[in-house]
Amino acid sequence: MKKTFSIGGIHPNDSKISSDCKINVLPVPSTVCISMAQHLGAPANPVVAAGDKVKAGQVIGEPAGFISAFVHSSVSGTVKSVGPRKDLAGNNVNHIEIAVEGDEWADGIDMTETIVREIPDNETIISRIKANGVVGLGGATFPTHVKLCPPPGKKADFLILNGAECEPYLTSDYRIMLEKPEQIVIGAAIMRQVLGNPRTIIGIEDNKPEAVKTMSSVVAKLKVLSPSFHGIEIMPLKKKYPQGGEKQLIDAVTGRQVKSMGLPIDVGAVVQNVATSLAVYDAVQKNRPLVTNTLTVTGDCLPGDRQRNFLFRIGTPLSFIVDQIGGIPEEAVKVVSGGPMMGKAISNLDATTVKGSSSLLFLTAAQTVRKAESNCIRCGKCTEACPMGLEPFLLNKLARNGMMEELEENAVQDCIECGCCLYSCPANIPLLDIIRIAKGDVIKIIRGRQAAAKK
Amino acid sequence: MNKLLVSPSPHIHTKTSTASLMRDVVIALLPAVVVSVLFYGLSELIVLGVSIASCVLLEYLITRYMLKRPSTICDWSAVVTGVLLALNLPATSPWWMVLIGAVVAIGVAKMTFGGLGQNVFNPALVGRVFLLISFPVAMTDWSATKGFIPGIDAASGATPLGLYSEGGVEAISGMNYLHTLFLNIGGSAGEISAIAILAGFVYLLARRVIRPHVTLSIWITVFVFSGIMWLIDPSAYTDPCFNLLTGGLLLGSVFMATDYVTSPMSPAGGIVFGVGIGLITMLIRYFGAYPEGMSFAILIMNSTVPLINKFFKNKKFGRK
Numbered sequence: 001m002k003k004t005f006s007i008g009g010i011h012p013n014d015s016k017i018s019s020d021c022k023i024n025v026l027p028v029p030s031t032v033c034i035s036m037a038q039h040l041g042a043p044a045n046p047v048v049a050a051g052d053k054v055k056a057g058q059v060i061g062e063p064a065g066f067i068s069a070f071v072h073s074s075v076s077g078t079v080k081s082v083g084p085r086k087d088l089a090g091n092n093v094n095h096i097e098i099a100v101e102g103d104e105w106a107d108g109i110d111m112t113e114t115i116v117r118e119i120p121d122n123e124t125i126i127s128r129i130k131a132n133g134v135v136g137l138g139g140a141t142f143p144t145h146v147k148l149c150p151p152p153g154k155k156a157d158f159l160i161l162n163g164a165e166c167e168p169y170l171t172s173d174y175r176i177m178l179e180k181p182e183q184i185v186i187g188a189a190i191m192r193q194v195l196g197n198p199r200t201i202i203g204i205e206d207n208k209p210e211a212v213k214t215m216s217s218v219v220a221k222l223k224v225l226s227p228s229f230h231g232i233e234i235m236p237l238k239k240k241y242p243q244g245g246e247k248q249l250i251d252a253v254t255g256r257q258v259k260s261m262g263l264p265i266d267v268g269a270v271v272q273n274v275a276t277s278l279a280v281y282d283a284v285q286k287n288r289p290l291v292t293n294t295l296t297v298t299g300d301c302l303p304g305d306r307q308r309n310f311l312f313r314i315g316t317p318l319s320f321i322v323d324q325i326g327g328i329p330e331e332a333v334k335v336v337s338g339g340p341m342m343g344k345a346i347s348n349l350d351a352t353t354v355k356g357s358s359s360l361l362f363l364t365a366a367q368t369v370r371k372a373e374s375n376c377i378r379c380g381k382c383t384e385a386c387p388m389g390l391e392p393f394l395l396n397k398l399a400r401n402g403m404m405e406e407l408e409e410n411a412v413q414d415c416i417e418c419g420c421c422l423y424s425c426p427a428n429i430p431l432l433d434i435i436r437i438a439k440g441d442v443i444k445i446i447r448g449r450q451a452a453a454k455k
Numbered sequence: 456m457n458k459l460l461v462s463p464s465p466h467i468h469t470k471t472s473t474a475s476l477m478r479d480v481v482i483a484l485l486p487a488v489v490v491s492v493l494f495y496g497l498s499e500l501i502v503l504g505v506s507i508a509s510c511v512l513l514e515y516l517i518t519r520y521m522l523k524r525p526s527t528i529c530d531w532s533a534v535v536t537g538v539l540l541a542l543n544l545p546a547t548s549p550w551w552m553v554l555i556g557a558v559v560a561i562g563v564a565k566m567t568f569g570g571l572g573q574n575v576f577n578p579a580l581v582g583r584v585f586l587l588i589s590f591p592v593a594m595t596d597w598s599a600t601k602g603f604i605p606g607i608d609a610a611s612g613a614t615p616l617g618l619y620s621e622g623g624v625e626a627i628s629g630m631n632y633l634h635t636l637f638l639n640i641g642g643s644a645g646e647i648s649a650i651a652i653l654a655g656f657v658y659l660l661a662r663r664v665i666r667p668h669v670t671l672s673i674w675i676t677v678f679v680f681s682g683i684m685w686l687i688d689p690s691a692y693t694d695p696c697f698n699l700l701t702g703g704l705l706l707g708s709v710f711m712a713t714d715y716v717t718s719p720m721s722p723a724g725g726i727v728f729g730v731g732i733g734l735i736t737m738l739i740r741y742f743g744a745y746p747e748g749m750s751f752a753i754l755i756m757n758s759t760v761p762l763i764n765k766f767f768k769n770k771k772f773g774r775k
Contacts, residue, residue, distance in 0.1 A: 007772050012467065090461075168467070247772065257773040334460040345461040361466075368466045374530065375572035377473055379715040384666075389771035391720065411771055419465030426473045427572075433463055 002206055004238040005248035008387040010420045012241060014207055015168045018298040018307040023175050025311045026324065028100055032075050032315030034060065035087055036094040038354040039135040040142045041067030046096055052079045057106040057289050060096050069143045070133035074291035074313035076104040088318065088337050088351035089344050109288050115182055116285035119228055122194050125284050132283035133290045138162050138244065138273030139342065141356040144280065148194050150265045156195040157268035160253050161188050161277055163204040163211065164237060164244040167339025170359050172294040173274050175309045177211040180278055181218040187277030189228050190284050195270060200232045201253050205239045212236050241341060242418040246271045248387050260414050290355055297321065299362030301331040312353050319349040321360060332362035333369070341419045371428045382421035382431055388414045392421035392431040399438035404445060412439045413446060477531035479664045483655035484538050484710065490648040493603045495546035505550045507537030509557035517566045532571045536560050539579035539710060543703065544586070547596050556582040576757045577717045580750050616702045619693055620746035646703055656709040665713045668725035673708040674699060676733025684741065692741060704736065707749040717757040724767035731756045
């Protein structure tokens with residue numbers, strides 16, 4: 001029996017249409033706009049001004065707090081402007097606009113393809129991960145160096161690599177597991193060493209048998225070469241959404257459940273995405289800053305020969321990527337950045353790619369336009385689907401009546417916004433829309449109470 | 456493409472809808488419908504026709520002209536109520552009686568509360584029980600009507616449960632259970648073939664329309680409770696197989712106790728609900744005035760659902 005998480009979950013069609021598309025290097029556009037808010041936490045402070053010459057890989061933004069990250073230029077050229085622009089969700093964020101001239105990389109960056117297997121000491125590892133702006137690429141973009149330094153008194157028993165890629169359509173993690181498996185495993189070994197050699201498990205869903213095979217053979221090969229790769233294993237997981245959710249993945253792999261409002265390290269687990277592991281390899285072994293990532297361009301309405309997995313530079317305008325695949329398909333009404341379950345609908349294609357960009361997904365009206373809401377028939381499908389064991393139908397009713405105390409008692413704050421409830425509802429009730437707002441309000445109340453208790 | 460559509464996640468939706476779920480219930484009822492029409496003939500066809508037509512029409516008229524809302528008949532739930540009501544009545548029921556049943560089911564039990572999803576009690580059962588209390592003679596008139604299969608005539612007279620209620624265990628000696636599995640010896644239309652109802656149950660499970668907890672816990676409770684009573688005194692109490700196969704137990708446990716709206720949300724709650732139905736059914740059958748207790752048992756347990764929902768919840772992730 002393959003493992004999976006214990007509560008709820010759904011089985012949408014996985015639609016991995018672009019899984020056979022090899023990673024193509026996306027051409028460099030003539031202008032890039034690099035966001036200063038590509039990570040969770042405080043946006044970076046720009047350290048260049050209009051007119052400055054920059055090289056690819058040069059720092060252009062410095063962290064503005066403990067939870068923040070460096071931002072580097074992804075191209076060489078001249079800074080044209082520094083100032084607010086709309087990101088893909090329509091929010092105003094500081095961007096640095098750079099006119100591209102040539103492709104010259106900053107000193108000390110190893111751009112060769114030679115695999116480096118020798119792992120440096122822990123201090124070097126952390127300083128390189130931090131200096132090269134590595135953030136979690138599984139969705140939350142949490143600064144990686146912070147996650148790899150557990151608070152005093154807490155110890156990691158497990159390092160879990162997330163290769164589940166449970167969102168339908170996305171194939172970028174799958175492609176890097178096939179095309180860059182050795183770099184990913186070395187990245188895992190690096191993080192494992194920093195965390196004090198915990199048991200390291202790479203979880204991959206069983207709808208990707210090729211990835212399981214490739215990664216397993218690389219692990220076997222590396223184990224023979226050096227003892228630093230012992231203690232790394234591949235675990236195929238039974239396909240179920242949202243397996244890639246941090247709490248769900250920890251439950252699936254270790255059987256431990258992170259407590260409400262708790263952190264993974266509380267149960268001795270650190271989770272990193274496979275794409276983050278690749279970024280860690282690049283940062284530590286090649287001293288390459290995180291200025292590229294892999295992105296899937298897909299959708300049922302996009303013809304097979306226009307499906308892509310692109311290696312892109314951060315700051316590339318989305319419209320440039322759309323032009324590369326011959327424009328937006330006629331039938332598409334919505335473009336999503338990320339997967340169809342948790343991704344963000346893009347409001348403007350002038351926005352640019354960020355470190356955490358994982359896809360451009362085109363959806364048709366038939367797929368995505370919401371149908372009219374009807375009466376709740378109390379079928380319980382939302383309760384059955386909720387991976388946190390909540391009762392979305394109840395939270396919906398409580399939220400619509402503004403019953404904050406009852407919402408907190410019924411654990412609205414535990415919601416991970418995976419979308420299983422809204423996806424499953426036969427009456428088309430916008431459960432998550434309503435619960436998401438209620439969750440924000442309840443968390444504000446909890447924080448306020450905690451702050452008051454401290455005083 | 457001119458404008459991009461922007462809305463919060465998730466961006467895709469399951470194909471399952473209220474209408475598709477209700478349609479699946481109608482499909483699952485088809486074997487029982489076919490068997491009852493073959494067995495009871497034209498008169499059963501009329502009962503079915505009047506019941507479905509009046510349920511759908513009443514819902515349409517009430518939503519459009521009394522509530523002034525868009526009609527909800529496209530969700531198929533009125534059809535489900537119509538079929539279930541018909542299968543709960545004798546084939547000899549006159550058309551006006553079926554119509555009264557439909558008025559009570561849709562008008563009183565369903566729409567008064569706000570329509571699908573809001574009702575506390577199963578509409579078809581409320582209709583049936585209303586008729587049973589109002590027209591006790593007509594509702595237990597199991598006289599034969601001419602079926603569509605030559606050579607097989609519907610049995611006339613009392614149902615096995617009626618016989619037991621009147622004359623005790625002796626009255627039903629010589630009953631053949633194999634017979635009940637395929638074609639029962641009298642009873643309301645939906646009760647005559649266990650196999651037809653079980654086929655519907657398997658279909659509902661396979662299509663994931665219902666979960667098995669409620670139905671199975673009713674069966675197990677009835678089997679265990681009547682088993683114990685029968686072992687204590689086989690001359691006074693009917694045996695477990697008899698109780699599982701007769702009356703509305705199968706129809707009720709598969710199609711009416713599992714009604715989404717009037718049953719608990721969690722699997723644990725479903726088990727409590729099912730055990731309650733099983734126990735009340737058997738208490739009525741053994742000790743009550745009515746020969747059959749399924750309808751009353753389900754309605755009584757319907758009223759406990761909000762309480763069950765409050766106390767039997769799913770386990771939450773990372774909490775005790």
